[in-house]
Amino acid sequence: xxxxxxxxxNEETTQTQLEEMREKINAKKAxxxxxxxxxxxxxxxxxxxxxIKKRVNRSKGGDIALFIFLSICGILSILPLxxxxxxxxxxxxxxxxxxxxxxxxxxxxxxxxxxxxxxxTSLVPFSRYLFNTILVTVLGTFGHVFVASMCAYVLAxxxxxxxxxINGLIVYSLMFPGSVTATPHYIILxxxxxxxxxxxxxxPVMAGSLGLYLMRQFMVGVPMEYIESAKLDGASDLKIYWSxxxxxxxxxxxxxxxxxxxxxxGTYGSTTIYRxxxxxxxxxxxxxxxxGVARTGTLNAVSLIMITVPIAVxxxxxxxxxxxxxxxxxx
Amino acid sequence: MEKDIRQENKPNFSKRFSEWREKRRLKMDLWSxxxxxxxxMYLNRELYVMMFPYLLLFTTFTVIPxxxxxxxxxxxxxxxxxxxxxxxxENYLNLFLEDPIFITALKNTLIIAVIVGPGGYLLSxxxxxxxxxxxxxxxxxxxxxxxxxxxxxxISIWRLIFFSDYYGWxxxxxxxxxxxxxxxxxxxxxxxxxxxxxxxxxWMSLGVNFLAIIGGLKTVNKELYEAGAIDGVKNRWQELWFxxxxxxxxxxxxxxxxxxxxxxxxxxxTTALCGFPSVQYAGHTIVNHLTDYTSTRFELGYAxxxxxxxxxxxxxxxxxxxxxxxxxxx
Numbered sequence: 001x002x003x004x005x006x007x008x009x010n011e012e013t014t015q016t017q018l019e020e021m022r023e024k025i026n027a028k029k030a031x032x033x034x035x036x037x038x039x040x041x042x043x044x045x046x047x048x049x050x051x052i053k054k055r056v057n058r059s060k061g062g063d064i065a066l067f068i069f070l071s072i073c074g075i076l077s078i079l080p081l082x083x084x085x086x087x088x089x090x091x092x093x094x095x096x097x098x099x100x101x102x103x104x105x106x107x108x109x110x111x112x113x114x115x116x117x118x119x120x121t122s123l124v125p126f127s128r129y130l131f132n133t134i135l136v137t138v139l140g141t142f143g144h145v146f147v148a149s150m151c152a153y154v155l156a157x158x159x160x161x162x163x164x165x166i167n168g169l170i171v172y173s174l175m176f177p178g179s180v181t182a183t184p185h186y187i188i189l190x191x192x193x194x195x196x197x198x199x200x201x202x203x204p205v206m207a208g209s210l211g212l213y214l215m216r217q218f219m220v221g222v223p224m225e226y227i228e229s230a231k232l233d234g235a236s237d238l239k240i241y242w243s244x245x246x247x248x249x250x251x252x253x254x255x256x257x258x259x260x261x262x263x264x265x266g267t268y269g270s271t272t273i274y275r276x277x278x279x280x281x282x283x284x285x286x287x288x289x290x291x292g293v294a295r296t297g298t299l300n301a302v303s304l305i306m307i308t309v310p311i312a313v314x315x316x317x318x319x320x321x322x323x324x325x326x327x328x329x330x331x
Numbered sequence: 332m333e334k335d336i337r338q339e340n341k342p343n344f345s346k347r348f349s350e351w352r353e354k355r356r357l358k359m360d361l362w363s364x365x366x367x368x369x370x371x372m373y374l375n376r377e378l379y380v381m382m383f384p385y386l387l388l389f390t391t392f393t394v395i396p397x398x399x400x401x402x403x404x405x406x407x408x409x410x411x412x413x414x415x416x417x418x419x420x421e422n423y424l425n426l427f428l429e430d431p432i433f434i435t436a437l438k439n440t441l442i443i444a445v446i447v448g449p450g451g452y453l454l455s456x457x458x459x460x461x462x463x464x465x466x467x468x469x470x471x472x473x474x475x476x477x478x479x480x481x482x483x484x485x486i487s488i489w490r491l492i493f494f495s496d497y498y499g500w501x502x503x504x505x506x507x508x509x510x511x512x513x514x515x516x517x518x519x520x521x522x523x524x525x526x527x528x529x530x531x532x533x534w535m536s537l538g539v540n541f542l543a544i545i546g547g548l549k550t551v552n553k554e555l556y557e558a559g560a561i562d563g564v565k566n567r568w569q570e571l572w573f574x575x576x577x578x579x580x581x582x583x584x585x586x587x588x589x590x591x592x593x594x595x596x597x598x599x600x601t602t603a604l605c606g607f608p609s610v611q612y613a614g615h616t617i618v619n620h621l622t623d624y625t626s627t628r629f630e631l632g633y634a635x636x637x638x639x640x641x642x643x644x645x646x647x648x649x650x651x652x653x654x655x656x657x658x659x660x661x
Contacts, residue, residue, distance in 0.1 A: 062567065063464075070461050070473070077534065078476045080488035100491070100500060151385035160375040161368060166386065173393050174588050176645035177596025179618045180638045183403075183625050184396030207392035210539070210589075212385065237377050259539070266484065271626070307483045314482055318471055325539075325546025329581020330588065 081307075088112075088304035092297055111301035118288055118298055124277045126284070132198070133265065133281035140202040141260040145253050147206055152215035153241045157227060167216075171330065173209040182271075189272055200272035201280075205264060211256040218252035218327045219245060251323035258317055262310045282306065397642060403635035410629050422636035433637070435612045436620040439525060440595065443616065444648075446529050448594040451536025452587060458537060459544035460575070474545060481538035486603045489531050493517035493604075518605045521613035528601050528614045535600070538593065540586035547582030551575060576659050584656050588649060595645050598622065617641055 082102065087095065089107040119126035155163055155170075185204055186195075194200045222245055230240045246253070269280045285306065289299045314321070363373035372379070404422055408415035426433050462473050492500045495516040502514040517523050551574070556564075559574050576583070598618030601607075605614050608623070617637060624634035 066461055066464070070458075073458070074473060074476045077480050077537070080485040081479050081483060083488060083491075084483070084485060100498070147385045147388065151382045154378045154382045158375070158378055160378050161371055166382075169394065170389075171588075172646065173389075175592055175649045176642045177592050177618065179596055179598065179621055180400065180642045180645075181393065181396035182621070183631055183634055183638065184399040185392060187399070188391060188395065203388060204392045207385075207388035209389065209393065212389075238381060241381065262482070303485070303487070307485070310482055311479075314478070315475065318474065321542060322474075322546045322549060325543045325582070326550045328543045328546065328585045329579075330584040 081311075084300070084303050084307060087300040090297075090300070095296055095300070111297040114298045115288075115301045118295070122284070124279075124284075128277055129279060129281045129284040132278060133267075136198050136201050136267070136269075136280065137261060137264040139198070140205040140264045141257050143202060144206045144208060144211055144260050145256050148208075148212040148256065149215050149219075149246065149249070149253055150241060152212050152219055153245055154237075155212075156216045156219035157222070157224065157245075170209045170213055170216075174213060186271065195272055196275050196278060197273075198278070201264070201267055201269045205260060208260075211259060214255060214324055214328055215249065215252050217329065218249045218324055221327060222248050251320040252327070254317045254320035255324035258313055258321060261313055265310055266306070400635040400638045400642070403632055404639045406632045406635075407630075408632040408635070410631055415632060418632065422633050423640075425633070426636055426640070432612055432615065433617075433620055436615045436617050439613075439615055440597065440617045442525065443529055443532065443597050444594045447532045447536060447597070448590060450533055451594070452540070452590045454533065455537055455541040455586065455590070456544055456583075459541055459548055460571070462545060463548040474542075477537050478541065480535050481541075484535070486531065486535075486600060489527070489534075489604060490518070493523075493527060495519060519610050521611040524601075524605050524609055524613040528597070528604065531600050531604065532594075532597055536590070536593070538589070540589045540593075543582050543586045543589070544579065547579035548575070551578040580656065580659055583659065584653060587652050587656055591645060591648050591652060595641060595648070 079102075086102060086104045088111055089109070090104045091106055091108045091110060094101065094105060154160065155167055189195055189200045189203075194203070226244055226248075227240055230244055235244075266282050267280055268283050268286070270283055273279055285302045288295055288302060359373060363369045403415070405417060405419055406415035407418050407422075458477050462470055462477070465473060494500070494502065495518065496514050497503055497506070499514065499517070501517065502511070505511045506514070515523065517527060555574050555578065556570060559570060564570050564573060596618055598616045598621075601609055601614040601616060601619055602622075607619065608615055609619075618641070621634055621637045621641065624630045624637065
């Protein structure tokens with residue numbers, strides 16, 4: 001049943017009229033109640049029930065101005081993403097067109113085909129690079145989640161000798177940029193004989209402290225009663241951690257997976273890995289990119305492929321990320 | 332019959348092992364009773380076992396490296412000669428007295444830190460605050476939109492914008508508007524390099540700290556605003572200062588910590604945009620200087636001195652900022 005515009009308008013006006021009337025009645029009620037004790041509280045209740053007064057302290061002009069500001073900045077920050085997606089499907093003549101265009105006019109898959117040709121001729125098969133990156137990403141992510149959450153459980157829920165000291169160390173380790181420890185990392189990895197292995201990328205990521213910190217902050221919120229009652233039933237701490245606490249803190253480890261995934265997926269690993277068949281996907285791709293102008297189309301296709309994965313992971317887990325970040329507060 | 336006897340005679344390893352373990356446990360138990368601290372450690376042994384893997388990694392890759400770079404900063408270690416010679420404070424003295432490039436890097440990093448630090452932090456907060464007003468699904472979309480630069484790390488777009496010939500977007504726009512006559516070599520001109528780096532860094536600053544503030548804002552109790560309206564909060568700004576900011580103080584602190592580490596760690600953007608080293612070291616930061624001495628010159632002693640200074644600066648700045656944020660809303 002399609003309604004005419006007039007009918008719709010009519011309905012709207014009656015709606016607003018109804019609401020206005022409701023408002024008036026509420027205001028009357030509020031005035032009547034005012035003389036009673038606890039007047040403020042009862043009038044507040046009525047206020048919160050009425051629909052118009054739901055958003056307090058908002059002016060319409062301010063809302064509109066903020067909306068415009070937000071959309072301009074939003075366009076600026078989404079622009080590269082749009083451009084990457086469009087560029088990947090542009091034929092060569094459109095890529096080099098002047099003035100440059102944002103949206104693609106004659107979409108083509110040539111760039112992806114070219115990429116296939118380039119990869120087909122590489123010395124180490126492309127699938128090997130892909131395998132390397134996937135292996136490192138999966139191992140590093142799950143290793144980190146497992147190791148860090150186990151430690152976070154103890155730090156969040158118990159106070160054993162030394163735990164305060166460890167907590168302090170972890171907060172301090174969040175404070176400095178990673179490049180401070182870059183040189184010693186190499187020396188340590190070298191003395192452990194891990195240069196030119198996957199471990200040289202995986203282990204430093206597993207030692208990351210941001211993940212542990214987020215896990216700990218989230219686990220602090222888990223009620224101690226759960227843990228105590230499980231203890232009375234005879235469960236060990238490892239069992240409690242795995243089958244009670246971990247399901248509750250799902251948002252935290254999902255977030256951790258995303259953060260690790262992002263950093264590992266784009267990792268170069270070029271400072272610790274020198275063997276060609278152990279190198280990572282983004283390193284190989286960067287080599288394609290440096291070949292010059294002729295490879296621009298291929299490069300565009302590659303950029304699209306590289307950003308798709310982290311974006312997909314982020315979109316699917318956004319609500320979990322937000323829940324975790326809500327707990328990230330530092331006292 | 333024979334088979335049974337053999338089985339009995341055969342040492343049952345798992346049984347013997349559990350017996351040995353039990354014995355050992357009793358021994359440890361007795362030993363631990365001698366001192367209360369020891370007893371505490373013993374009773375919590377399962378917890379220590381759970382913490383052990385991470386702590387081992389953390390010690391190896393965070394604690395030891397920091398101490399190592401502190402120690403190496405007093406030597407002339409260069410990866411080849413062993414043992415390295417002790418040079419005392421010479422590295423630090425050289426840094427400040429005989430290395431003009433380091434002074435440039437320090438100056439650049441300070442300029443970037445002063446603008447991008449508070450600027451990026453403010454941007455993160457403002458956008459998170461505005462996004463928080465939106466309805467739920469739109470909020471998810473807008474969050475993604477603003478997080479996209481940090482997520483994709485697509486710096487290449489900026490190279491396109493600031494390309495040095497007519498084809499660069501900035502150049503073509505300015506020439507069309509007849510503001511300039513000849514294309515500017517943006518990324519090769521010392522005059523423009525630093526501002527561009529700052530701009531790009533600001534654009535990328537909506538990262539984990541931004542997500543933290545959004546998460547924090549979601550937890551603010553809505554009834555507080557209604558109560559505030561009754562108590563005489565008149566507009567957005569008062570609401571912000573008296574209700575919102577104090578409620579998310581903890582997230583603000585976390586966000587600041589991350590922001591400081593990011594700001595002092597600026598370096599990758601310079602390399603990606605202007606190459607390494609940038610023209611006349613115009614975009615050279617401390618991290619660039621560190622990379623230079625680590626992976627090009629292999630003067631690791633000297634590099635460690637830079638790393639140690641960076642470490643001390645981060646910790647110092649952090650304690651300062653933490654003190655300031657604790658005062659918000661009071």
